[in-house]
Amino acid sequence: MPTPTSEGQGDLCLTNVTKRFGDFTAVDDLSLTIPQGSFFALLGASGCGKTTTLRMVAGLERPTAGTISIGEEDITEAKPYARPVNTVFQNYALFPHMTVLDNVAFGLKRRKVADATKTAKEGLELVELGHLAGRKPAQLSGGQQQRVALARALVNHPAVLLLDEPLGALDLKLRRQMQLELKKIQEEVGLTFVHVTHDQEEAMTMADTIAVMNAGVIEQLGHPTELYERPASTFVANFLGQSNLLAGEISDRVGGDLVVQVGGHKLALPGDRSTRQDGKVWLGVRPEKLRIGLAGGADGAGRNHLDGVVLDASFTGVSTQYLVRLAWGQAITVVAQNDGSALLRDGDQVQVSWVPQHGFALDAAQDAFAGAQRVGDDDTPVPALGGAR
Amino acid sequence: MSAIGSLGGAGGRTKTAPDRPEKRRLTPYWLLVPGMAWLLIFFVVPMVFLGSQSLQTGSFEDGTKLTWNFSIYWETLRGYWPHYARSIGFAALATIAALLIGYPLAYMIAHKSGRWKNILLVLVIAPFFTSFLIRTLAWKTILSSGGPVVWFFQQTHLTDLLQWLHLTDKDTLLATPFAVIAGLTYNFLPFMVLPLYASLDRLDHRLLEAAGDLYSRPFTAFRRVTLPLSMPGVVAGTLLTFIPAAGDYINSVLLGNTRSTMIGQVIDGQFLRVLDYPQAATMSFILLIIILAIVMTYVRRSGTEELV
Numbered sequence: 240m241p242t243p244t245s246e247g248q249g250d251l252c253l254t255n256v257t258k259r260f261g262d263f264t265a266v267d268d269l270s271l272t273i274p275q276g277s278f279f280a281l282l283g284a285s286g287c288g289k290t291t292t293l294r295m296v297a298g299l300e301r302p303t304a305g306t307i308s309i310g311e312e313d314i315t316e317a318k319p320y321a322r323p324v325n326t327v328f329q330n331y332a333l334f335p336h337m338t339v340l341d342n343v344a345f346g347l348k349r350r351k352v353a354d355a356t357k358t359a360k361e362g363l364e365l366v367e368l369g370h371l372a373g374r375k376p377a378q379l380s381g382g383q384q385q386r387v388a389l390a391r392a393l394v395n396h397p398a399v400l401l402l403d404e405p406l407g408a409l410d411l412k413l414r415r416q417m418q419l420e421l422k423k424i425q426e427e428v429g430l431t432f433v434h435v436t437h438d439q440e441e442a443m444t445m446a447d448t449i450a451v452m453n454a455g456v457i458e459q460l461g462h463p464t465e466l467y468e469r470p471a472s473t474f475v476a477n478f479l480g481q482s483n484l485l486a487g488e489i490s491d492r493v494g495g496d497l498v499v500q501v502g503g504h505k506l507a508l509p510g511d512r513s514t515r516q517d518g519k520v521w522l523g524v525r526p527e528k529l530r531i532g533l534a535g536g537a538d539g540a541g542r543n544h545l546d547g548v549v550l551d552a553s554f555t556g557v558s559t560q561y562l563v564r565l566a567w568g569q570a571i572t573v574v575a576q577n578d579g580s581a582l583l584r585d586g587d588q589v590q591v592s593w594v595p596q597h598g599f600a601l602d603a604a605q606d607a608f609a610g611a612q613r614v615g616d617d618d619t620p621v622p623a624l625g626g627a628r
Numbered sequence: 629m630s631a632i633g634s635l636g637g638a639g640g641r642t643k644t645a646p647d648r649p650e651k652r653r654l655t656p657y658w659l660l661v662p663g664m665a666w667l668l669i670f671f672v673v674p675m676v677f678l679g680s681q682s683l684q685t686g687s688f689e690d691g692t693k694l695t696w697n698f699s700i701y702w703e704t705l706r707g708y709w710p711h712y713a714r715s716i717g718f719a720a721l722a723t724i725a726a727l728l729i730g731y732p733l734a735y736m737i738a739h740k741s742g743r744w745k746n747i748l749l750v751l752v753i754a755p756f757f758t759s760f761l762i763r764t765l766a767w768k769t770i771l772s773s774g775g776p777v778v779w780f781f782q783q784t785h786l787t788d789l790l791q792w793l794h795l796t797d798k799d800t801l802l803a804t805p806f807a808v809i810a811g812l813t814y815n816f817l818p819f820m821v822l823p824l825y826a827s828l829d830r831l832d833h834r835l836l837e838a839a840g841d842l843y844s845r846p847f848t849a850f851r852r853v854t855l856p857l858s859m860p861g862v863v864a865g866t867l868l869t870f871i872p873a874a875g876d877y878i879n880s881v882l883l884g885n886t887r888s889t890m891i892g893q894v895i896d897g898q899f900l901r902v903l904d905y906p907q908a909a910t911m912s913f914i915l916l917i918i919i920l921a922i923v924m925t926y927v928r929r930s931g932t933e934e935l936v
Contacts, residue, residue, distance in 0.1 A: 299837055319840040332838035336856045345852075346842035391842070 249310030250274050251260040251296065251399050258291050265291040267455035269305070273399075273448075278425050278432045280446035282439060284478070284610075288455040289435045293401050296433065297326045309398050310379030320349075325392035326401040333376035339363065339387050340372040346395045362394035363387075365424065377398070383411045389421070393428060394450045402434040406441060418444045439479050445466070451475050453610065467525075471514065473601055476523050478610035483529075483571040484521040486603065489513070496595060502567040506543040508596070513600035518602040521607055528597040530536060531561060534588040542592040549557070549587045559583075563591055670787040682909035692906060705909045711891040718805065718880075718890060722812035726820040726869050727862065729813070734824035734861070736852075739833065752821050760815065764882050767811050771883070785932035803885040806841060819868035827861025828854075852918035863930050867923060874919055891915055 247349050251273040258266040266288040273279045281289040294300040296307060306315045314322050317375040325346065333342050337478060344359035352358065363369045366386035378385055392400055402547060405421070406414045424444045437440050440580035450460040451474070459471040473484060487501035497513055498523050499506045506522060513520060515625035532622045547563040550570055550621060559582060561573040573591055680872065686692030705712075737748045743752035755763055771777055778801050781787045790796040831854060839849035855862075877892030884890075891911060898908035 297841055299840075318845075319837070320843045320845055324841070326838070326841045328834060328838055328841075330832075330834060332832070332834045334835060334838070334853060345839070345844075348850060349843035395842070 243326045251433065252306075252308045253292070253296070254306045254308070256292070256295060256302045256307060258288070258295060259303045266302075269448065269455070269457060271457065271460075273431060273433060275310075275398075275431055276429050276584045278422065278445055280433065280434045280436060280442035280449045281452055282436055282442040283452035284437055284447050284612045287452045289437075290403060292431065292452070293403055293435045293569070296320050296399065297324055297401055304439050322459070322469070323398040324401060325397040326403060327385075327388045327392050327405045329405070331376075331383055331388040333387055333391070335376055337375075339368065339374050339376065339379070340373065342376065342387055343391045343394055345391065349444035350395070358394055359390075361428060362390040364425075365393065365427075366390045368406050371392065381410075382417065385409060389424070391481075393424070393430070396428075397430065399431045399433060402432060404436055405434070406436075406438075414441065416475045417584075421445055424619055429466060433579045443479075449479075451478060453478075460470060469490050469512065469599055471608070473521060473523075473607055474606040476599075476601065476610070477608065480524055482523045482606045483526060484601075485565075485569065485571075486519070486607075487522045487600075488519050489517050489600075490518075498559075499599070499600065501545075502565065504543075504545060506545075507595040507601055508598045509596055512596070512598060514602055515600070519603035521603055521605065524593050524597060526560070527576075528570040528593050529571075529573040529591045530593065531563070531575050531583065531589055531591050533583070534590050536590065539592075542594055543598070544590055544592045546588070546590055549551070549583050549585055549589055551585060552583060554582065563589060640825050660798070677910045678912060681769050681905055682913050684906050686906075688903040688905065697906070700906060700910050701914065704907065704914060705886050708891065708911065710895060711889060712806075712915065714888065715890040715892065715915070716922070717810060718809050718888075718917065719870050719876075721809050722816065722873050723870040724818075725809065725813040726817050727762050729863065730817055730824055731862075732819050734828050735908060737821075738825050738828040747823070752825075755818065761878060762814065764878050766809055767807070767814065767883055768802060771804065771807050771810070773800045777801065794878060794916050802883065803888075805884065805888045807883035807889050808880045808890070811883045812873045813877060815876075815879065819872070820865040823864035823868060824861040825859065827858045827864075831857055855907040863927065866926075870921055871923065875915060906915035 253269055253271040256266055256271075257264065258268045269288075269292065278290065280294060283289045290305045291300060293373055295302050298314070298321075299315060300390065302315060306313055307591065308314060309323060314324075334345065337345070340356065340359055340363065340389045343362050344355045347355035358370065360369065363372055366389055366392065368383060368386050371379060376387065379387065385408075389405070406417050409417060415611060418441055418536055421432075425445075435440070446463065448460065449463055451458045451466065453474050459466055459475045460624075465480055466475060468481070470479065471481075476482035476484065485501045487499040487506065489497050490500045490505070491498035492510070493507070495510050497510050497516065499508055501522055508522065509515065521579075529540075547565045547567055549561055550564050551562040554577075556577065558577055559575050561583065562570050563573055564570050571591070662927050682691070683694055683698065684692040685695045685697050689898075737745060737752070742749050767842065768773070778787075781790070781801060782799060787799050787801075790801075790804075790806050791798075795809070796804040798804075801807055801810075820919055835853050835857070836849050838844070839853045844852060875892045877890055877896050880888055880890040880893050892915075895908050895911045895915070898904050898911060902908075
């Protein structure tokens, strides 16, 4: 029996990992290093390979090719019970015939840890369920079961803790609460958390580093703000929040700035915010970065301007979401903070503007709608707050 | 009565509201009536009849009358205890054999058979399409001397092992306790497999993944998760096998010898050939009490709340 412990263990490394099911490639030549002690999120729509990746780390699936290691130790071929890895399963998978305490003590007892019951009790205290130790899982609410599942994995102090859509079955309010709590617990125990989710907001709230997965490969990896502010692909731009993508062509260069021709307008963009320096691009800008005002109003110099007509305005209290048709017919989304200014109405002639530093440009060869969540296209059980559309 | 209320629709509902709770409280009892009547007529009445008959004295020709002859119970037990012991022993061995054969079979059907699942389940029940008697008679052929089974047992010296266990007394298999137990096992195997399958099929495979994730080797996961969760099926299966096996006499008549007589065979003889009804009734009652005592102890011990 191995003696899994977080001490002396290192980073989780996936090297050229591929997993095929018959003809279907679930994970395609994935290489990834997750530093010890980080909260890492694998984000993607269902079927993108994120759960398969997690299951390979847990040992529940065997990679078709590639290696998985923790620190110096290659665990690619290790059986699940011989890995210093524990999982919080999507459906919690609590043992229905055991009490909450026995569930939490299960892993400790299998490893013949001294004081298993005492450690399990401490684990339950950590998730504030000490008073329910004698109950059976069926007698607990969804949120409580979730905490038991977390405690059951945490008490083993694994080198890597895997969370498979752990909050998927909870209602929105409880999700928000558990997100913060999970983050807090992770900071307390200092273990490496690898969190699989399709909920971009959940990933951004909790993780230090997010890897956005699509069709078995990682589209982009980085800090949440970096992914959001500087998406590297149209998929990331659309999947993480919402983006307006305008078709344009780089025509000139003025100092450090690129000049992008969009529908006859010259728009500025810092050169380092574009993935290419010439040719056709998608010029992207986030809806909340746009400022909207009646046409002809004075607006700050040094901003990019476009004229349009308000197609639709939906007031949501904290902000108003406008759909604005531009001169060439494309509709873009503008989110305006409710700062007390007058609401615009359908048909108003408007001007939208933004600071060049808030734009980003992506290769026009990519699909502008990749990763966009269309209506009826969404597998999210609970709609994400501020999710696209 | 309640049909009128529902016919009235929304309007009728408010109208009949005051007497509704009363009716609702009585509904479960009305629903119990057919079942209770059935039990009363076909279980309680015959039981009382059988009980009173066991305490009567007299003969079939001259008629019997109730003399509260309790001593017959003691005498029967003293005279026939080997038959009772044999019946319980054979039934217990057959139940254990059926469990050992049935559990892996049920597990395989529930978790490993994929698209063959339904076909395999039908195959488990398929023997029921022919009569119990015919199937048991077929075992006479299967176990007959000179047949392949006997040849195999002799070649592998399993016959020696069976003789050492006192399950056979010669180099043959037919007309031995072994044959009776084999027949019982075969005939009641489906009753073991089906409840086991039902409880194993409900077992969530993800629980086994969780057990593996929590440092359990496959065998530990089986012992700690699969087995406890399938206990309702084990208890149901063993009861459904043990109870009818203990009272069975077809297998001992067709496959046994004079020294493997089970109590069911004796009761059959007393009722239909000797025509000593009080004696037969007493024997039946004693068997009933013994089985009841064993089953109750067993169910208590195995601690499955679902069945008690």
